[in-house]
Amino acid sequence: MSSILYVDLSRIAHNLSVVSDQVGKDVKKMAVVKDDAYGHGAVPVARHLEGQVDYFCVAKLAEAIELREAGIDIPILVFEIPPLGSEHLYRKFDITASISDLSVFERLEDGTHCHLHFDTGMFRLGMLPEHATAASEKMKEFDKLNFTGIYTHFANSDDPGHERVLQQLETFKSIRTLFPEHLMTHTCNSGAIFFFGDHGTYFDAVRPGVCLYGYAPGETEIEKLEPALEWVSHLVQVKKINKGGAVGYGSRWKAPEDGWLGTIPVGYADGIFRILSGKIQVEIAGQLYQQVGTISMDYMTVFLRNDYFEQGEPVVILRNRELSAKEWARIAGTIPYEITTTIHPKVKREYRT
């Protein structure tokens, strides 16, 4: 095995309790486990959280069916517009559909659970505010559907105080008045949970995603969150390098002094972006060492300075602080979501509780 990705489920549960403390006991939790729980493994994460949340949310119907087939029993909300021809599967697997388009009402089978989804300014999925009246009429027309919720999604909630969140909230509130009281109302992703709680965004339920895995969604840190991943590989070769020796494709790094060089059997095909070349550190025997030279498809190299290690010595690639997905994201000009979801499925996940 070239590397193992350890997923600490108890940290994910801890992060959920941080959300709980933030929103209060009476607000329901809809844990977002889309895209294999942001790369952490949807089934193990869902099994671990099932007793502590009220819903799971996924992007695609296929992900919801996977959870049902794994024995997950609680409600599951799918964000996507039901794929044509798949409508019966919502009933069959008791999965909650999102009605993000007026055309969806007539496609769903009688009895299907569904949440109305309004686009209040994200301009991705959802019915526009001008469709709200038509939607409330469709709700009466298709009264055999089982309407259980209503929601919207914010475009700027990772930015504390951003006024567009408040504009979207006002638009949503006015839409909400057209629909029955009993519908479960929800608007908050991680950013809105932590940065907009004072504005009455919680309603009946919240949809935490990235915060469950231990990362704040934007630039503002959330101290109590703990990253759940620890990615560990090992040294497959250790060799001497003399001052001036050039390492890797393009010989882009030259040894500043005589020392040892270690080779690690993971590269960009595992999900370590090539753009991180020479910019990340790894931890060996409790010490940080600089990754050097161009990251290649299956390997990368680390300068061990004067420290010699045996072949097989464990190497921590990703964990927290200097080694966190947040730090990689900062260097690569992206967000931790993209780092964790692109760790290749071939990397074996092992679960700790």
Ligand SMILES: *Cc1c(COP(=O)(O)O)cnc(C)c1O
């Ligand atoms: C992904 C997603 C979430 C969770 O967002 P985070 O920023 O990861 O908390 C919530 N709601 C919807 C509709 C989403 O697509």
